[in-house]
Amino acid sequence: MSIGPRRLSNSLVKMAEQINSSATAAGAKRWSFWPSSLRWIPTSTDHIIAAEKRLLSLVSWGGSSRPDFTCKSTEETENWFIDSFEEWRKAKNLSNFILLGHSFGGYVAAKYALKHPERVQQLILVGPAGFTSQTEHMSERMTQFRATWKGVVLNHLWESNFTPMKVIRGLGPWGPDLVRKYTNARFTAYSNGDDLTEESSRLLSDYVYHTLAAKPSGELCLKYIFSFGAFAKSPLLYRAPDWKVPTAFIYGHEDWMNYRGAQQARKNMKVPCEIIRVPQAGHFVFMENTSAFHSAVLYACRRFVSPQKDNDSLPEGVVSV
Numbered sequence: 001m002s003i004g005p006r007r008l009s010n011s012l013v014k015m016a017e018q019i020n021s022s023a024t025a026a027g028a029k030r031w032s033f034w035p036s037s038l039r040w041i042p043t044s045t046d047h048i049i050a051a052e053k054r055l056l057s058l059v060s061w062g063g064s065s066r067p068d069f070t071c072k073s074t075e076e077t078e079n080w081f082i083d084s085f086e087e088w089r090k091a092k093n094l095s096n097f098i099l100l101g102h103s104f105g106g107y108v109a110a111k112y113a114l115k116h117p118e119r120v121q122q123l124i125l126v127g128p129a130g131f132t133s134q135t136e137h138m139s140e141r142m143t144q145f146r147a148t149w150k151g152v153v154l155n156h157l158w159e160s161n162f163t164p165m166k167v168i169r170g171l172g173p174w175g176p177d178l179v180r181k182y183t184n185a186r187f188t189a190y191s192n193g194d195d196l197t198e199e200s201s202r203l204l205s206d207y208v209y210h211t212l213a214a215k216p217s218g219e220l221c222l223k224y225i226f227s228f229g230a231f232a233k234s235p236l237l238y239r240a241p242d243w244k245v246p247t248a249f250i251y252g253h254e255d256w257m258n259y260r261g262a263q264q265a266r267k268n269m270k271v272p273c274e275i276i277r278v279p280q281a282g283h284f285v286f287m288e289n290t291s292a293f294h295s296a297v298l299y300a301c302r303r304f305v306s307p308q309k310d311n312d313s314l315p316e317g318v319v320s321v
Contacts, residue, residue, distance in 0.1 A: 058108060066216075076224075097119070098123075161220050165213070248299075252278050262275050
């Protein structure tokens with residue numbers, strides 16, 4: 001969850017300085033069941049905090065603290081995130097702010113705004129999770145897959161809290177290499193065709209690895225919020241009539257989060273709502289088409305950035321739904 005966007009490359013450079021300076025010392029102190037010759041990059045949230053100077057990770061994610069997760073229901077889990085964010089807001093003495101959340105952070109941001117609408121001036125949801133339910137939006141293909149033995153096994157693993165993070169931790173010294181291969185394949189170039197530099201690619205891989213391999217906490221919430229297939233157990237779509245905060249949705253054109261859920265919710269909202277799609281981008285729109293994403297965010301905030309100007313025209317390169 002984030003208040004105000006920032007370019008990835010600048011923050012990763014600072015994070016890298018921490019990783020490079022502390023990896024050797026930390027590695028010497030770290031003990032594990034792996035032989036010393038097979039020890040890998042030491043994991044610590046200290047390594048990723050510098051990458052989030054202008055961002056706020058939800059409790060138990062990113063560089064935030066990772067307390068033991070003890071919730072046992074959807075409602076309890078949602079309140080765990082909402083209340084921790086509210087405590088942070090009080091500590092920072094913030095009020096009437098613009099709240100931007102991405103993916104699961106978008107889900108929590110929306111739930112927070114529903115509970116504390118008086119705190120939020122504008123809500124910006126970037127590829128938010130949790131708008132649709134499996135009852136209404138499960139595809140025929142997904143229904144058929146869940147009926148197979150593979151689907152049954154995967155559903156059991158999901159309900160057992162077997163997460164991709166566990167795989168990364170379990171791989172030990174091979175974890176960083178697997179993450180590096182994934183990030184290199186997934187984020188090889190910007191939308192303008194420029195390739196990531198070797199340094200940027202390495203920093204990104206290190207960042208992703210450390211966030212995945214750190215102490216498990218927030219990842220354990222997933223089975224209480226979503227059913228297998230990432231369908232929300234308490235869909236935001238059903239809360240659309242209760243919406244009290246002006247909202248802008250931003251989706252990459254290739255985002256696997258379907259913008260049609262936002263379209264359906266907008267029909268029942270009683271506040272201003274707009275949906276913006278960014279070309280040449282998927283779920284990580286802020287990385288894949290940075291300039292268009294920034295334009296979309298500034299457009300969503302236009303009432304606060306330039307209230308005196310007639311600036312209702314959509315920026316070039318983005319599309320209104």
